[in-house]
Amino acid sequence: MMRPYAHPEVLVSTEWVAEHLHDTERVRLVESNEDVLLYDTGHIPNAVHIDWTRDLQDPVVRDFIDKDRFAALCSRLGIGNDTTVVFYGDKHNWWACYAFWVFKLFGHEDCRIMDGGRQKWIAEGRPLTREVPQFPPRPYVARDPDLSIRAFRDQVLEHMRAGRPLVDVRTPQEYRGELTHMPDYPQEGALRAGHIPGAVNVPWSRAVREDGTFRSREELERIYVEEQGLSGQEEVITYCRIGERSSHTWFVLKYLLGLERVRNYDGSWTEWGNLVGVPIEKGPNP
Amino acid sequence: MPSLQDFIRLFGSADERTRLEMLLELSERLPPLPPELEQASLREQARVPECQSPVYLWIELDAQGRIHLQADVPREAPTVRGFVALLREAFEGREGAEIWSAPPDLLNRLGLTQALGMQRIRGLEAIYRRLLAEIKRRLAAQEA
Numbered sequence: 001m002m003r004p005y006a007h008p009e010v011l012v013s014t015e016w017v018a019e020h021l022h023d024t025e026r027v028r029l030v031e032s033n034e035d036v037l038l039y040d041t042g043h044i045p046n047a048v049h050i051d052w053t054r055d056l057q058d059p060v061v062r063d064f065i066d067k068d069r070f071a072a073l074c075s076r077l078g079i080g081n082d083t084t085v086v087f088y089g090d091k092h093n094w095w096a097c098y099a100f101w102v103f104k105l106f107g108h109e110d111c112r113i114m115d116g117g118r119q120k121w122i123a124e125g126r127p128l129t130r131e132v133p134q135f136p137p138r139p140y141v142a143r144d145p146d147l148s149i150r151a152f153r154d155q156v157l158e159h160m161r162a163g164r165p166l167v168d169v170r171t172p173q174e175y176r177g178e179l180t181h182m183p184d185y186p187q188e189g190a191l192r193a194g195h196i197p198g199a200v201n202v203p204w205s206r207a208v209r210e211d212g213t214f215r216s217r218e219e220l221e222r223i224y225v226e227e228q229g230l231s232g233q234e235e236v237i238t239y240c241r242i243g244e245r246s247s248h249t250w251f252v253l254k255y256l257l258g259l260e261r262v263r264n265y266d267g268s269w270t271e272w273g274n275l276v277g278v279p280i281e282k283g284p285n286p
Numbered sequence: 287m288p289s290l291q292d293f294i295r296l297f298g299s300a301d302e303r304t305r306l307e308m309l310l311e312l313s314e315r316l317p318p319l320p321p322e323l324e325q326a327s328l329r330e331q332a333r334v335p336e337c338q339s340p341v342y343l344w345i346e347l348d349a350q351g352r353i354h355l356q357a358d359v360p361r362e363a364p365t366v367r368g369f370v371a372l373l374r375e376a377f378e379g380r381e382g383a384e385i386w387s388a389p390p391d392l393l394n395r396l397g398l399t400q401a402l403g404m405q406r407i408r409g410l411e412a413i414y415r416r417l418l419a420e421i422k423r424r425l426a427a428q429e430a
Contacts, residue, residue, distance in 0.1 A: 037310045037364040053403030242405055
C-alpha cells in the first residue's frame with residue numbers, strides 16, 4: 001500500500017473531474033496555461049479561463065492584482081468563497097500551480113490541482129469544447145494576502161545569509177549560469193546568470209512522471225528529503241525564472257510532502273539576476 | 287497575401303481581444319512542414335532556442351532572392367503558431383531586400399506587447415530577430 005500524500009485532498013484525478021463536470025454550483029474548473037490562446041482551441045467542458053498575465057498580474061506595477069481585483073475576478077467567474085476551485089493546464093500544470101498559489105495568497109480555502117493536467121485529460125481521449133461557459137456572478141470577499149507563502153528579495157537575501165535552504169528549480173544550464181552567446185541572440189530577462197549562493201538545483205521536472213502526474217510520496221521523499229535534506233525543520237524558498245515552475249515545486253513540498261513553511265520567490269531570477277550588488281554563484285555547486 | 291504593413295494596419299485598428307482572435311485564426315492557417323524537412327538532422331539547426339516550446343524555422347533565399355519560410359510549431363502553442371503564420375504570410379515569396387524596411391519593434395506595432403505581456407513576447411521577438419538576421423546573412427552571401 002502506497003503512503004498517501006501529506007494533503008491528499010488537494011489533488012484530484014481526471015476521473016474525479018469527469019464526474020464533476022456538471023457540478024457547477026459547487027465546483028469551478030479553471031484552466032491556466034502558458035499560452036494565452038490554448039484555452040480557446042479547446043478546453044474541458046464548463047472550465048473557465050484564468051490567464052497568468054492578463055488576469056493575475058497588475059498591468060502597471062510588477063506585482064499581482066490587489067485583493068479587490070481578485071474578488072472581482074472570482075465574482076465574474078462565478079466563484080464564491082466556498083467554491084471548490086480545481087486548476088489544470090498545460091506544461092505539467094506549471095500555470096495551474098501558479099494560479100493555485102495566487103488563490104492561496106488571497107486565502108481561498110478549497111483549491112485543488114487536477115493531477116496530470118491537460119496532457120493527461122487529452123491522452124485519455126476525454127472531451128474538449130470551444131464553448132465558453134457563463135456562470136451567474138457570485139459575491140466574493142477577498143482576504144488580505146497571506147504573505148507567509150511568498151518571498152520578497154530582502155527575505156531571500158536574509159535567508160541566503162542565514163544558510164537556510166533554497167531550491168532552484170530551473171534547468172542545470174540556467175543554474176550553472178551558462179549563457180548562450182550566439183550572434184543576434186542577446187540573453188534577455190536577466191543581466192547576470194548563475195544561481196543564488198547556497199541554492200540546490202532540483203529541476204521541477206523531477207517531481208513528475210511521463211504522463212504528467214506527480215511522483216509518489218516515496219519517490220518525492222527520496223528526491224527532496226533524502227537527497228537534498230529538506231526536513232521541514234527550516235523554512236524553504238523555491239525560485240525559478242519568473243516564479244511559475246517554482247510554484248509547481250512549492251506545491252509539491254507544501255502539499256504533497258507536507259513541509260510546513262515553504263515560500264515561493266516569484267521575483268525569481270528575473271529579479272535576482274538584475275539586482276545590483278547581490279551575490280551570485282556560478283557553476284554546478286551550491 | 288497580406289504584407290507586413292497590412293498586418294500592422296489590421297492589428298493596429300483592432301482591440302486586444304480581437305488581436306488575440308486574429309492570432310488564433312492565423313495559427314490554424316500554418317501549413318504543415320514539407321516531409322523533406324522532417325529529418326532529425328535538419329531539425330537541430332532550425333530550432334529557436336529562446337522559445338519554451340519546440341519551434342523550428344527554415345529560412346531560405348532562392349536564386350531570384352525571394353524569401354521562403356517553413357516552420358514547425360506545436361499545436362499546443364497557438365500564440366507562437368499564429369505569430370509564425372503571420373510572418374510566413376507576410377514574407378513568403380517576397381524580395382529578400384524587403385526586410386530592410388521591416389520595423390525592429392514589430393510586436394509593439396502589432397499591439398501584441400500589451401495583449402500578451404512582456405514575459406510572453408520574448409520568444410516571439412527571438413523568432414522575428416532570427417528571421418531578419420538569417421535573411422540578412424543570406425543576402426550578404428548572395429552578394430559576395
